[in-house]
Amino acid sequence: MTAVAEERAIPRVAVAKKRRMRPGRVGLHAFLIAISALWLFPLLWCVYTSLRPYGDTAKNGYVSIATSLTFQNYFNAWDQGKIPMFFLNTIIILVPALIVVLLLASAIAFAVSRFSFRFNLFLLMLFTAGNLLPAQVIITPLYRMYLALPLPAPLSTNGNWYDQYFGIMMIHIAFQLGFCTFVLSNFMKTLPKELTEAALVDGASVFRTFWQVILPLCRPPLAALATLEFTFIYNDFFWALVLMFTGNKRPITSALNNLQGQFFSDNNLLAAGAIIIAAPTLIIYFILQKQFIRGLTLGSTKG
Amino acid sequence: MAATTNVAGAPKRRRRLSLLTRQDKIVLGLAVGIPAFLHISLVWVPTFSSILLSFTKWNGIGGLEKIQFIGLDNYVNIFTKYPPFWPAIQHNFIWLGVFLFIATPIGVFFAVLLDKNIRGTRFYQSAIYLPVVLSLAIVGFIWQLQYAPEEGFINNVLGTNHEGAFISWLGDRNINLAAVLVAASWRHIGYIMVLYLAGLKGVDPSLREAASIDGASERQTFFRVVIPILKPINVVVLVITVIESLRAFDIVYVINKGQNGLELLSVLITQNIAGESARIGFGSALAVILLVISVGPIIVFLTRTFEEPS
Numbered sequence: 001m002t003a004v005a006e007e008r009a010i011p012r013v014a015v016a017k018k019r020r021m022r023p024g025r026v027g028l029h030a031f032l033i034a035i036s037a038l039w040l041f042p043l044l045w046c047v048y049t050s051l052r053p054y055g056d057t058a059k060n061g062y063v064s065i066a067t068s069l070t071f072q073n074y075f076n077a078w079d080q081g082k083i084p085m086f087f088l089n090t091i092i093i094l095v096p097a098l099i100v101v102l103l104l105a106s107a108i109a110f111a112v113s114r115f116s117f118r119f120n121l122f123l124l125m126l127f128t129a130g131n132l133l134p135a136q137v138i139i140t141p142l143y144r145m146y147l148a149l150p151l152p153a154p155l156s157t158n159g160n161w162y163d164q165y166f167g168i169m170m171i172h173i174a175f176q177l178g179f180c181t182f183v184l185s186n187f188m189k190t191l192p193k194e195l196t197e198a199a200l201v202d203g204a205s206v207f208r209t210f211w212q213v214i215l216p217l218c219r220p221p222l223a224a225l226a227t228l229e230f231t232f233i234y235n236d237f238f239w240a241l242v243l244m245f246t247g248n249k250r251p252i253t254s255a256l257n258n259l260q261g262q263f264f265s266d267n268n269l270l271a272a273g274a275i276i277i278a279a280p281t282l283i284i285y286f287i288l289q290k291q292f293i294r295g296l297t298l299g300s301t302k303g
Numbered sequence: 304m305a306a307t308t309n310v311a312g313a314p315k316r317r318r319r320l321s322l323l324t325r326q327d328k329i330v331l332g333l334a335v336g337i338p339a340f341l342h343i344s345l346v347w348v349p350t351f352s353s354i355l356l357s358f359t360k361w362n363g364i365g366g367l368e369k370i371q372f373i374g375l376d377n378y379v380n381i382f383t384k385y386p387p388f389w390p391a392i393q394h395n396f397i398w399l400g401v402f403l404f405i406a407t408p409i410g411v412f413f414a415v416l417l418d419k420n421i422r423g424t425r426f427y428q429s430a431i432y433l434p435v436v437l438s439l440a441i442v443g444f445i446w447q448l449q450y451a452p453e454e455g456f457i458n459n460v461l462g463t464n465h466e467g468a469f470i471s472w473l474g475d476r477n478i479n480l481a482a483v484l485v486a487a488s489w490r491h492i493g494y495i496m497v498l499y500l501a502g503l504k505g506v507d508p509s510l511r512e513a514a515s516i517d518g519a520s521e522r523q524t525f526f527r528v529v530i531p532i533l534k535p536i537n538v539v540v541l542v543i544t545v546i547e548s549l550r551a552f553d554i555v556y557v558i559n560k561g562q563n564g565l566e567l568l569s570v571l572i573t574q575n576i577a578g579e580s581a582r583i584g585f586g587s588a589l590a591v592i593l594l595v596i597s598v599g600p601i602i603v604f605l606t607r608t609f610e611e612p613s
Contacts, residue, residue: 235438
């Protein structure tokens with residue numbers, strides 16, 4: 001039935017499209033192609049530069065037809081920039097932060113959206129406002145707090161939160177909780193009330209209701225948030241720059257600051273390094289574009 | 304809870320609560336308590352500490368007992384004796400102005416173009432949206448390849464890539480802010496486009512049809528019908544634009560650590576945190592100024608978001 005209906009619909013769409021292809025449309029396409037090319041150009045230029053041997057660009061200039069293309073810059077950037085070490089730093093911080101933030105945000109979103117507390121609205125407003133604060137508003141006292149807060153041995157090498165993976169992880173969790181809670185509670189509010197009530201009447205504990213009834217229904221926003229938060233945390237430059245003193249312990253985006261000039265001595269190497277560092281977010285974007293965009297728009301539209 | 308004024312809601316609420324065992328209440332308490340504790344202690348405690356510390360003098364050496372209360376001195380010094388302050392404020396507002404009046408409208412314009420059921424719209428969207436997934440630090444790197452005096456693309460094309468003719472896009476304090484803003488807008492435009500596109504997709508098509516049947520032109524329909532419906536998303540876009548402008552930091556920091564024409568409020572705060580130049584009270588006062596500027600858009604966003612449920 002549906003197949004027939006679709007078949008019938010197709011010619012009509014095609015006709016509509018053909019009819020719409022007026023000169024105005026051609027102009028629109030030309031404009032959009034030009035804009036797309038303009039938008040892609042800086043990144044493509046970076047890829048092009050990264051694939052050219054330094055000798056070639058030194059002799060012919062950067063704006064010239066390449067005589068040869070090679071991945072050598074990537075190998076050099078990878079080794080000289082100690083990229084694997086910085087990637088590992090990012091993973092150590094990002095993976096636990098991502099899991100914990102989604103878990104905690106789901107928990108509080110569940111509690112405030114499915115049950116009535118006195119401070120529901122106040123808490124949600126606090127979280128939402130917290131997520132909008134510029135990081136620099138809190139950094140000075142936070143830095144002093146990190147120096148003063150004790151942290152035992154396996155988590156800390158110096159006895160406090162400063163200069164530790166744990167500290168960077170925690171600020172990501174605390175800060176991103178705002179956005180994730182906002183999105184998840186908006187979503188959970190749209191789920192029918194009867195779901196929780198029925199489960200509770202049937203004798204399920206609150207935890208089971210959360211874990212087996214509500215959470216499975218939250219897969220779409222959780223997938224979108226995971227994608228988005230991955231890029232947010234991966235792209236963080238500021239927290240680790242200030243709260244992580246040891247350069248070799250910094251995650252990769254913050255490490256950029258040291259890599260420039262010190263290891264990436266020429267533009268070809270710099271370009272290759274930039275592409276390597278951008279690669280994880282670009283790959284995520286190409287694979288999970290829909291999730292990524294849904295995550296962003298979930299935060300901006302209610303429910 | 305019992306003292307609720309919501310008569311209709313009261314019995315329902317009580318019944319639901321009675322279903323909860325003690326264990327359930329502990330679970331709920333932890334579900335709220337742990338995230339709230341983390342968020343409040345690492346975000347809001349520092350925010351209020353910033354306000355308190357802004358009235359004090361402390362270089363961070365020695366314990367908290369070394370903190371001296373000095374009233375409004377930090378603010379007076381910032382406004383009268385701190386040379387980078389007014390340029391930073393100016394740059395922040397130029398940033399805001401460019402985002403608000405140039406980048407954001409361009410993003411909206413692209414969204415409107417891409418909302419017309421056209422072929423290949425996914426490709427166009429992906430291309431314009433691509434920079435949004437990159438960190439501003441990487442954006443800074445990528446644009447250095449365009450802006451570098453000798454090796455950069457732009458000077459090579461303009462023929463200004465040799466001694467005596469160099470245009471120092473990122474070094475000349477008269478033009479580097481504009482150059483950085485081009486790079487930052489490259490990312491911001493895509494961001495706004497996606498947000499707005501989602502809003503436009505949610506507009507009921509029958510409203511447009513009705514307008515066009517009534518003889519409204521495409522432009523009239525957009526400005527008189529679509530824009531008013533999109534008021535909620537307009538507010539979000541506006542708030543995001545302001546907040547992003549105030550948060551700007553990474554891109555100027557990777558380019559030249561935010562000096563020589565690229566001073567921003569965020570950079571000045573960061574310079575006062577640590578090291579020999581640590582001035583905690585002074586840096587906090589700068590942070591409070593940033594906070595005061597941010598409070599407006601935050602309140603707008605909160606009222607927009609939380610006004611309806613009540």
